[in-house]
Amino acid sequence: MKNKIKVYRAMHDLTQEGLAQALGVTRQTILxxxxxxxxxxxxxxxRMARYxxxxxxxxxxxxx
Numbered sequence: 001m002k003n004k005i006k007v008y009r010a011m012h013d014l015t016q017e018g019l020a021q022a023l024g025v026t027r028q029t030i031l032x033x034x035x036x037x038x039x040x041x042x043x044x045x046x047r048m049a050r051y052x053x054x055x056x057x058x059x060x061x062x063x064x
Contacts, residue, residue, distance in 0.1 A: 002061040005034050008052045023047050 003040075009019055025044065032038035040048065048056040049056045 001039050002036065002063055003033060004059050005030065005048065007061065008048075008054075012052065017050075022051060 005019075006059045007014070014022075019059070020027045020030045023044065023049075029038065033040055044049075045056050045060060049059055052059065
């Protein structure tokens with residue numbers, strides 16, 4: 001699954017650590033998601049979308 005987490009972090013002037021703290025996860029989790037090595041749970045994906053005031057579909061793109 002592709003994602004735009006890094007883009008959204010840049011738009012909001014956030015570090016990986018800052019986003020991780022806001023979402024209640026580790027910086028390593030954010031790093032793994034950004035690199036496509038880890039797909040977030042549905043709950044975490046919703047929290048990210050809510051945090052950035054957008055939709056899950058805007059942040060994440062499924063590649064089958």
